Amino acid sequence: MSKRDVILKVATRLFAAKGFDGTSVRRIAEEADLSVAGMFHYFPSKEEILNEIMIGFMDEGYKRLMEIYNSDIGPVKKLEEICKFYVEHYAGHKDQLTILVSEGKSLSLEHRKVFIDKQRVYVEALKRLFDDLAKENLLKPIDSSVLAFIFFGMVHWTYSWYNPQGEIGPEELGRIFGEVLLRGVLKDTERSK
Amino acid sequence: MSKRDVILKVATRLFAAKGFDGTSVRRIAEEADLSVAGMFHYFPSKEEILNEIMIGFMDEGYKRLMEIYNSDIGPVKKLEEICKFYVEHYAGHKDQLTILVSEGKSLSLEHRKVFIDKQRVYVEALKRLFDDLAKENLLKPIDSSVLAFIFFGMVHWTYSWYNPQGEIGPEELGRIFGEVLLRGVLKDTERSK
DNA sequence: CCTTTCATACCGAGCGATCGGTAGAAATTT
DNA sequence: AAATTTCTACCGATCGCTCGGTATGAAAGG
Helix, strand or coil: CHHHHHHHHHHHHHHHHHCCCCHHHHHHHHHCCCCCHHHCCCCCCCCHHHHHHHHHHHHHHHHHHHHHCCCCCCHHHHHHHHHHHHHHHHCCHHHHHHHHCHHHCCCHHHHHHHHHHHHHHHHHHHHHHHHHHCCCCCEEECCCCHHHHHHHHHHHHHCCCCCCCCCCCHHHHHHHHHHHHHHECCCCCCCCC | CHHHHHHHHHHHHHHHHHHHCCCCCHHHHHCCCCCCCHHCCCCHHHHHHHHHHHHHHHHHHHHHHHHHHCCCCCCCHHHHHHHHHHHHHHCCCHHHHHHHHHCCHCCCHHHHHHHHHHHHHHHHHHHHHHHHHHHCCCECCHHHHHHHHHHHHHHHHHHHCCCCCCCCCCCHHHHHHHHHHHHHCCCCCHHHC
């Protein structure tokens, strides 16, 4: 593992635990076994470290999202697969998820522009999927943006409570999310009431 | 409005926009039209301001949650009412919601204990409601904790996207949340497939 | 009625610590 | 020898917070 990657790894852990503003460059350098100046040899600024963490993680997720979206399965199945993927992906990268959710405000103006645009593209992709469902006349008449945000709410919020080592494994949780989103919490016999 | 309340109001706006660590006491004092020392006349520390904002907001919400929970309506209706209340409540207090979601980590150890305990009580209340639904045999066999967190995910996440002045009003959004949570996004005719 | 007392509400100045970041050189690798 | 990596030493700025006060007005005593 390169020194650069060590810095990213350490910073990811610290940013998630204490926040960007609550983490000093001295602490990052210390835990990466470097002097402060040594650390700044690899990154031009503290903010650039944050940016690289966030952009890298988003791009990773988007790539897989598109793979699922472009695969040759029905839209309902796609949504189920996407639920599963995100729960598993985020469960395996809790620190990155925490940073993604909490530290957008710490990015510089330019980086934040890119960040927000990537978020927008994410939401667009989900909206498109819901629009596909609507085209096949499977969907209730609900605004697809709202549906996309409901999805992201459910999934992103796992950062605050979910323990993948607990009773409910990531795959199981992904299945539950898909089920609740598609068909709700009520039993079949009660749905139409 | 007392000077104390002005400080709380200013701090709420700043903490939500820049984060606790990203907001200086100088800035709070300046915007509250006070010297730094003058501000510390009303609060023993910066952290105490944050604590008061968070605790106050949580207690307010919990009070109303219990009113609905203890009211004399069926559990399905209760859940619908709770969805509506929270969306409206949070839509009217976006800064407080942002702080609640983002700044738990900035509390002192003692305050954080209380904060986490209040969160636990919130989740317990929602779990109880889902357990009530299960007792009436209305619910799919899904862990009630997971359902509570799905609810909070949907609702809390509004902090990141929802504009109450937009096309979809708070009451409408609350209704959508209730519908999706209870019955899912699929049309009735497609549910059992 | 007038004065003394006393608590509340503030403020200017500045404390020690820490912040993000850098200059310049030594050490190491190629 | 050249390039890369890493260091020590330090910068100016800002951090949260506190000190020793002052202004004001209400209560208490004469």
